[in-house]
Amino acid sequence: MAIHRITSAFRLLAGSFLICAAVVHGPTTSFAQAADASDERTQNAEPPSGALGFSEQALENEQQPLAQEAAKDSRCSIRGFSRETWTEASQFGHGLKAVPRSAVRPSNLKWELPILAATGVMIAEIDRPADNRIQSKSLQQTAGRWSNVGLGLELGSAALAYGMGCGKHHSYLRDTGFNALAAMGAAGTADLVLKLAFDRQFPYTPNSTGKFWGGGRSFPSGHSATSFAFAAVVAHRYPKNK
Secondary structure, three states, X not given: OHHHHHHHHHHHHHHHXXXXXXXXXXXXXXXXXXXXXXXXXXXXXOOHHHHHHHHHHHHHHHHHHHHHHHHHHXXXXXXXXXXXXXXXXXXXXXXXXXXXXXXXXXHHHHHHHHHHHHHHHHHHHHHHHHHHHOOOHHHHHHHHHHHHHHHXXXXXXXXXXXXXXXXXXXXXXXXXXXXHHHHHHHHHHHHHHHHHHHOOOOOOOOOOOOOOOOOOOOOOOXXXXXXXXXXXXXXXXXXXXX
């Protein structure tokens, strides 16, 4: 469409040039012939104002992809990353304000109440017996080490996806990496607030009974929170990939 408009404008310009040449150098018959030819071309072409408008529109159409590309590249800069992070943090703050109202909705209670009940039963009946059966320090250290490895892999994968998306101008991959980092950051922040609220003792603390409000940050698990956040983003962004 843009090529057709430019061609029409060029034809109109050529016709006008022939008319001027006929007026300056040619007889009246030449002028008439040139005028007739110009009229025929004008009928097939758009009016001068329209041609000018089409040219401006074509220029805008060419500039739009450039502007979009510049906007994408700006997201990969430090300023762009900071701006996107601030936006996500603001949305997270607004989401926290809506938690009390959203928690009492009937559509949410139908799955919140069973989860709360199952968690209470596990803490009351399973937590302490399981802790008493697992007294191996080496197992605790191994589990802690692999938990940290898993967290590092998640953070590294998200950062790598963001970097590769920026490097290859792949906006979907870039946004996936950023969303994963933002989700893990939000999960970690919420988890820290809950840790401070429950203040539960760590199981490996000497003479620990796993008491709530006994001085500790063991509940809920930060590694579990960030892992579920990472998995949720990947599942949402790539629903067709099992």
